[in-house]
Structure formats: C-alpha cells, structure tokens
Amino acid sequence: MRFLLDVEQREFARSLDAMLSAADTPAVARAWAAGDHAPGRAVWGRLADAGVFALAVPEEYEGAGLLPVEVAVAFVELGRHAVPGPVVETVAAGALLARLAELGEAAPAKRLLAPLATGETLATLALPEGGPFALDADVATVRLTATDGELRLAAGHARVERSLDPVRRLARLGPGELLASGPSVAGASRCAADWAALATAAQALGAGLALLDRTVAYVKQRTQFGTPIGGFQAVKHRLADVLTGLEFARPLLYGAALTLRTADIAAAKAAAGEAAYAAARAALQLHGAIGYTAENDLSLWLTKARALRTAWGSPAECRRLVLAGGFGGD
C-alpha cells in the first residue's frame, strides 16, 4: 500500500506544468476558439514530445504501454492550463483501437494507432456512451464512430456547433468507411469511454484547481471596506469548501486510474465534475463582475467546468454506473 504518486510521476506533472506555463495557454485557447489552430498544434507537438499521447497506447504501436495513472497526472495539468483541442478524444481513440486489437481486430490499430501516439494525428470520436457530438471534428483527421456494433472512420462531419465553452467545438460525425464490426466493437467502445471519462475527470480536477488558485490570489489582493476580502469569513468558508471538494475528488481519480473499473471511474468523474463546477461557481461569485467578463481569462475555466460536467458521462449517468458496479474489487 503506497497510495502516493511516485517521484517520476510528480516530476512528469512538474515538467508539463512548466512547459504549459511557458506556452501562454490562455492565449492559445483563445486562438483555438477563434479558429486559429496553429498555436494549439504547436502545444500539441510539445505534449506529444512529452509522451502524453503515448500513455494509452501499447508499445507495439509506438506507445508507452497502458499507463492510466500517468494519464490522470497529465490531464490534471492539461485542465489546469486550459489546453484546447481533442486531447481526451485522442487518448480515448487510442485506447479504443488498442482494445479492439486485443479483442482480435488488429487491422484498424495497425493502420491508425501509431500516428496518434506520436502526435502526428489528432483524433476525435463519438461513442454511444458519450453522446452524439465529436469534439473538434474539423481539426481531427481520425474521426471514429462506434454505433450498433460497427466502428467507422467518418469521412466528414455536420455543422460545427458552439459549446458553452467557446474553446470546445462540437459536431455530429457523418457516414464513413467500416473499420470493424461485431461484439468486440462494443467492448472496445466501453473501454474507450472509460479512458475518456478518466481523462475528463482529471481535466475537470485540474480546471477546479486553477479556478481555486486564481480566486485565492484575487481575494488576497482585492480590497473592500479597507481590507482584503479574503479575510472575510463568508469568503474563506466558501473557498474552504471548494478545496475540500477538490481534495476528496483527487484520491477518487487516482484510485480509479489504478483499478480501471467502470464504477470507480464514474465515481471519480462525478466527484471531479461536481467539485470543479462548485469551484467555478465560487470563483465567479468571489471575483464579482470582473469574473463575468469574457475578457478575463477566468472565463476559460468557468465555461470549461460547466462543459466537462456533462462531457463523457453526465452526473446522473455516472451515478447510475456507480450503483451498477458497487464497491471495491471485482
């Protein structure tokens, strides 16, 4: 029993944090929202160099093997820095292809997987478990759909719709080439949805931590009635509750990464989604009107916390899965 990140995992988080801090990700996210993907692609390349997209890909496909704890570590940092793009979807697409290969359908993995792991290709996917939309379908070149036991490579997508999070761009996928069919597709789809939910939970936790950090800094310097508002008990207690929510979501995230049970991942997703959303509500309230502006970078995380609550598992669906799976080991 050593339920702590090891030295390498903590160093991995620190190095991603340093790299993303230097990359001015708020500006990158704003450019992405405006349709300029070049800065986002540059960050993508650096994330690939750091190995982020290889973390759910077996070694035979140029991956690092399946490393769910490292996925969680990385996506907390991606959430903390509001990194745009189909990051979750690319990792989940990799997991889907890898699982399909494990179930005996190796051809799609052989054809598509390695460029995902190395960061050359961006992927997106729409699965029954995750709802009708694929994220950033106009940027991703590998677009997977799995419905009715058929895995398809979509040739195109419908109109891109705006999300409440301006950085997220949603579209339904069109028809396309059949890659695989049969029961293995459903199994691979469930597996991919789990990885997507795990990464989304981590991203939400990171967004919540960023919201808390920025709000703590703000209430320390914002003065009213002649004193920093962070000294008022109403403010302190609200932020104490935010920290409590986030700190109890964190072990659920890493526990789920270790077991990879659907119920544990759903628990982590529900808790991280709620904690991040509570952080967003508190952050907005405690910033006051300045927090309600699109101009303030806080808006990047405020809107993301809302979107991530329902992405890859709504609160109700997560809770249903928790009760379906029950407690403890299999």
Added chain:
Amino acid sequence: MDLDFTAGEEEFRRRARDWLAGHVPARPLPSLETRQGFAAHRAWEGELAADRWSVVSWPEEYGGQGVDIVKWLVFEEEYFAAGGPGRVSQNGINLLAPTLFDFGTAEQRARVLPPMASGEVIWAQAWSEPDSGSDLASLRSAARRTEGGWLISGQKTWSSRAAFADRAFGLFRSEPVVDSAKPHRGLTYLMFPLDADGVTVRPIGRLDGKPAFAELFLDDVFVPDEDVIGEPGQGWRIAMSTTGDERGLTLRSPGRFVAAAERLTRQWRTHGDPADTALRDRVADAVIGARAYQLFTWANASRFAAGETIGAESSLNKVFWSEYDIALHETALDLLGAEGELADGGEWAEGYVFSLAGPIYAGTNEIQRDIIAERLLGLPKGRR
C-alpha cells in the same frame, strides 16, 4: 503508486476477520448512551482486549499488537464490516492516549493505558465550558497549586460519555491571563476521577433525550502532580499538538463509512424504487463519498508512513466526514419512508441523531473552515 496489501497485511486482515466472526454479538448491544448499554459496551471492550483487539496500534506492553497505521485501517474496515459495536472507550483511545504517548511519563503510560485498553476505566473529555466553546482558550476553570498537586474548580460542559464514565481529562487555567491577546498561555492539562470529592456530574439529554454528555461542576477537586500531563502551563500546546497528526486520520475511520454505504446500497437494491432517480443519486453519492474518504485516508496514511506530517489537512477530513455522515443517514431514513420516523426502528435512527453532532464537536466546522482557509489556502486571519 498502488492500493495493494502485503501478504502480512492480508494475513492480519484474515486474523481480524476470523476473530470478529467468532465474537461480534449477533444482536446489536443496547445504546451505549444508556446505563445498561454503557455497561454492555464496557464488557465488549474487555472481550476485545482479552485477545488484544481493542487497541491494535498500541505497543504490546500496553495491550496492543504494535501494528502500523495501514494495519489499523485494515482492522477498522473489518471491524465495521463485521458490524462491531460502537467503541465506548473512543475518547480515551483517540484523544487522551496519543497525548500520553507524546507527552506523558512512562509511569503515566503504564498506569493509565492498560485499564483504558481493557475498558476497566472509561474516559470522558472535559474541554468546553459554558462560555468557552469554539473560543476554547478563553476557558476559566482554574487549577490552584496545593501541597503535592492542584485543586481544580469551575464548570465543564458537553462532556461526552461523562454521565457514566470513570475519569476525565481536560485543560485548566493555572496562571492568570497576563496578555489578553495570548489566553492560550498558562493552561494545564490534567486527568481527574469523576467520583472524586468535589465533583458533581449532571447528565444532559441530547436531542433524543439520551444522556450522551454531561455538565461537570468542580469544587476544589484534588489532582495529584502525577496526573498532570507535560509541564504545567503548557497544556494548550500539548492538547493541540496531537490534533493535527495521525489523530486527524484516526478520529473517524473510513471502515465505518464504507460499511454503512454498503448497507445502504443493499437496502436500496431491495427496497428502493428504481424510478426514484433523485434518491438513487443520493445513494450513489453515499457510495462515492465513502470511497473518497477511504482513498483520501489511504493517501494520508501513505504520506504518514513515508515520514511526512499531516497538519491542517485533518481539518479537510473533519469537515468531510461530519457532513458526509449526516447526508448518509438522511438518505437512509428517506429510503425507509414513513418507517424512517421510528426512533427505535433500527440501526439508522440512532446513527442519525449521533451524526447531527458531528459538525459541532471536535472543533466546529466553522473553526475547521477557518483553519483550511488560513493554513492551507493562505488567506488572511480575520475576525471569527
């Protein structure tokens, strides 16, 4: 990073499980907040102690098994999974014993701990006073120097278990307040018998009328020097130093909530209305919360085992479990429907009444949130 137990830990788990299977009473004991139930729970402490299961983490010389915090958590999981009775000795074991291990003398440990482990002596805490609750350092009960010891006088209140307990421990002012900004100075940590001359115990009925706590009126009660813990005048530091470390982990073990959430889940599956998704979500939240608390505790235990100290994080713990406990019981009572109103209707009703006190005792949740905000988030100190 892992959640795996060693072969030794698994063996310990099996041993605990086997013992509990053979000893936990088949029918629940009467409420420990009644005279009859208190006696039954005291006897149960003796049964635990006879086979060294009452204080597994203590050194063997005091009646324990000398196990580390991981095995203690394993024992607690098994204890609550087996439906073990409430622990009437918990004030002594969780609050006084850690202080004696850190600040007591060898003589005090040898004299106080074995009868605590066996249930022969049950301890009550005597912190709060009528005018000193969250602002504990303002307390006024006094200790006056006398030949060979101290004479204590004043009034303590909300003293859990004191209605039936044997001895109590608490803080007393042994030096007058010199600097009103530093009321924490000049307090002394003392132990005293509840049947001594000059002690009057007036039981207080809690919300359901059971005498779960009491007022203590103290009139020149003699306390010998051997019952002072640490240096006179240093009581505040001594009392507070053990609030932050492992005690933050051990006040409420996750095993209790894991077992309760599993029980609730079983009841949901047999009695729940599948169409009632609102209640279903609350049952799921009970499962999620128990798992979160369990994993949070494992993480802190791992930090502790790695030599790190657990400080103000224990305030996160306290806020979380105390609010979780209420939500858990509210959910269970709502699931029971009209039968949830019955005071003697089963395991949840008394637990519900007990849970309501959680955000108030052991440092109110308002004080805990101040600690979280100031020490973990670095926000400025302000008026309370």
